[in-house]
Amino acid sequence: MTFSLVARCDETGMFGVAISSSSPAVAARCAYARAGVGAVASQNVTDPTLGPMALDLMESGMGAAEAVDEVRRRGRFIDYRQVLAVDGQGRTAIHSGPNSLGIWTQAEGPNVASGGNLLANDGVPQAIVDGFLAASGHLGDRLIAAMRAGLSAGGEAGPVHSAGMMLVDKVPWPVADLRCDWTEDCPIEAVATTWDIYKPQLDAYVQRALDPRAAPSYGAPGDE
Structure with missing residues (x-):
């Protein structure tokens, strides 16, 4: 009931996760990333401990394959x-x-991996992956x-709702964490609309956290 990707920007070192599902609030349970370490999606009858476990293992020095092998060894009900x-x-x-549920499969490319379950097709x-590799610009x-691209290829077998x-980039918190937790419309387009609004302000929000004296105006009523 989910399809997702994890990815790294080869130019900036930024990591990202994107995910969609017929279930509510999928990103709250399934998306994990840590600056300088990596990104993980943990899905299908979700165990939210597996994402942080994989990130901890990669932070300790394991590569992605070693970390996933260890998650496979330690995880409960890993099948x-x-x-x-x-x-x-x-x-x-x-x-x-x-x-894994229904039609499930996976794909990988340079700096990107995708997987899904209960898919419309394999x-x-x-x-x-192809859509990510063909695109340019900001991660x-x-x-x-x-x-x-995944949605256009069929997406989930039923309608997605979240x-x-x-x-994540160079600071120890997500520089963007955008969600649509439930809609009867397209949640991917809801997140895309939010991203269009948030993207021009992303650097300013980081700057406000690091040194508000150098931050641009908040643009709120009464702000000078």
């Missing part, structure tokens, strides 16, 4: 889980348990393009 990871060198790894993850733009996108 029901999907875990996607990308590490600091752009290497990727995916675990898809045999008890070509969706490859379409997501957030490329993630949105990839998710749109989506999210997380980006």
Whole structure:
């Protein structure tokens, strides 16, 4: 009931996750990223401990493949889980348990991995990877393009209702964590609209946290 991708920007080192599902608030349970370390999606009968576990393992020095192998070894009911990871060198790894739901499959490319379950067809993850690799610009733009490509290729077998996108860069918090937790319309387009608004302000929000004296105006009534 989910399709997603994890990705790394080869130019900036930024990591990102984008995900969509028929379930509510999918990004709150399934998207994980850590600046300088990597990005992970943990999905399909979700175990929210697996994303932080994989990031901890990569931070300790493991590559994506080693980390996912260790998650496979340590995780409970791992045959029901999907875990996607990308590490600091752009290497990727995916675990898809045999008890993943419905049509499930996965695909990988340079700096990007995609997987899904309860899909409309088995070509969706490859379409997501191809969409990411074909896109240009900011990592957030490329993630949105990839998710749109996955949806155009069929997406989930039923309608999706939630989506999210997380980006991490050089600070120890997400520089963007955008979500649509439920809609009867397209949640990917809801996140895309929010990204269009948020993207021009992203650097300013980071600057306000690091040194508000050098931050631009908030643009709120009464702000000088």
